[in-house]
Amino acid sequence: MAVPSITSLAPLADKLESAKRAAAYRAVDENVNFQHDKVIGIGSGSTVVYVAERLGQYLKDPEYNGLVSQFICIPTGFQSRRLILDNGLKLGSIEENSSIDVDFDGADEIDDQLNLIKGGGACLFQEKLVSTSSKKFIVVADYRKKAPKYLSTNWKSGIPIEIVPSAYVRVADDLKKLGAKHVIVRQGGSAKAGPVVTDNNNFLIDADFGMLENPSQLHDKIKALVGVVETGLFIDNASRAYIGNADGTVEVFNK
Ligand SMILES: O=C[C@H](O)[C@H](O)[C@H](O)COP(=O)(O)O
The missing domain is CATH 3.40.50.1360 (Rossmann fold)
Incomplete structure (x- = not known):
C-alpha cells in the first residue's frame, strides 16, 4: 500500500x-x-x-x-x-x-x-x-x-529532573538553595501510591524556577548536584x- x-x-x-x-x-x-x-x-x-x-x-x-x-x-x-x-x-x-x-x-x-x-x-x-x-x-x-520566548512560560509544572531515589531529600534541599520556588517528588497519583518510578528505576523531581532566561546555566548547576542523573532541559x-x-x-x- x-x-x-x-x-x-x-x-x-x-x-x-x-x-x-x-x-x-x-x-x-x-x-x-x-x-x-x-x-x-x-x-x-x-x-x-x-x-x-x-x-x-x-x-x-x-x-x-x-x-x-x-x-x-x-x-x-x-x-x-x-x-x-x-x-x-x-x-x-x-x-x-x-x-x-x-x-x-x-x-x-x-x-x-x-x-x-x-x-x-x-x-x-x-x-x-x-x-x-x-x-x-x-x-x-x-x-x-x-x-x-523563554522556557517555563506555558509549562508551569517545573523542570523534570531524574534523580537517584535515595537522594530525593538532599536534591530537593539543594534545588531550593539554587532558587527553586517549588519542588515536588512526582507522585503516581491514582495509578500508583508513592513516587513515579522511571524506566531506569529512578525518581523524578519537578522543580519550578519560574521563567528561564538562561536555561543552559541552570542545567549545568542542577546537573552538578549529587544524586541528579539528568535534567529535562535539552540545551x-x-x-x-x-x-x-x-x-x-x-x-x-x-x-
Ligand atoms: O517524558 C516525556 C517526553 O519528554 C515527551 O516527549 C514529552 O513529554 C512530550 O510529550 P507529548 O508528545 O505527549 O506532548
Whole structure:
C-alpha cells in the first residue's frame, strides 16, 4: 500500500491529535533519508506515536519496504519500544548503535532557540541519551508547546529532573538553595501510591524556577548536584522543530 499523502488525510475528531499527526508525518517525510539513514531514534510521548505510525506506513509501501525493513529503531523507554514493535519496525539498542542518523521526539515546551523542556512523561534520561547520540534531532509537537520566548512560560509544572531515589531529600534541599520556588517528588497519583518510578528505576523531581532566561546555566548547576542523573532541559540539542496547528498546518523552526 502506498504511503498516504499528507494532503489526502481525513482530519481526526480531536484537533489536537490532528495537529500532532500533521507535525509528525511531515517531520518524517522531510527528515528521513531513506537511501542513507540506517538508525532511527524514536522518542516518547503522545506526538511521537504518529512518527512511528508514519514509518509503519512507509514499511508497508513496496517502494520503501526494502529500505525501511532494514532500519534499526532505537527506543527511549518502554512506551517507545512498544511503538516500534507495534508498527512492525525493527527494534535495536543504543548499546549496539551508539551513532543514530536521525531522532524524533516530542517536547513539553520549546523556546525561540529550540531549547526544550522534556520529561513530562517521565522519559527524559533515555531521551537525552538518544538525542545527543543523533546526527539530527527533530522535535515534533503541537501548537501548545511553543514558548513566546523563554522556557517555563506555558509549562508551569517545573523542570523534570531524574534523580537517584535515595537522594530525593538532599536534591530537593539543594534545588531550593539554587532558587527553586517549588519542588515536588512526582507522585503516581491514582495509578500508583508513592513516587513515579522511571524506566531506569529512578525518581523524578519537578522543580519550578519560574521563567528561564538562561536555561543552559541552570542545567549545568542542577546537573552538578549529587544524586541528579539528568535534567529535562535539552540545551542546544534540537536541529529543527515541527509544530502542528489545529487547522492541520505545520510551522517549521530551524536551529
Ligand atoms: O517524558 C516525556 C517526553 O519528554 C515527551 O516527549 C514529552 O513529554 C512530550 O510529550 P507529548 O508528545 O505527549 O506532548
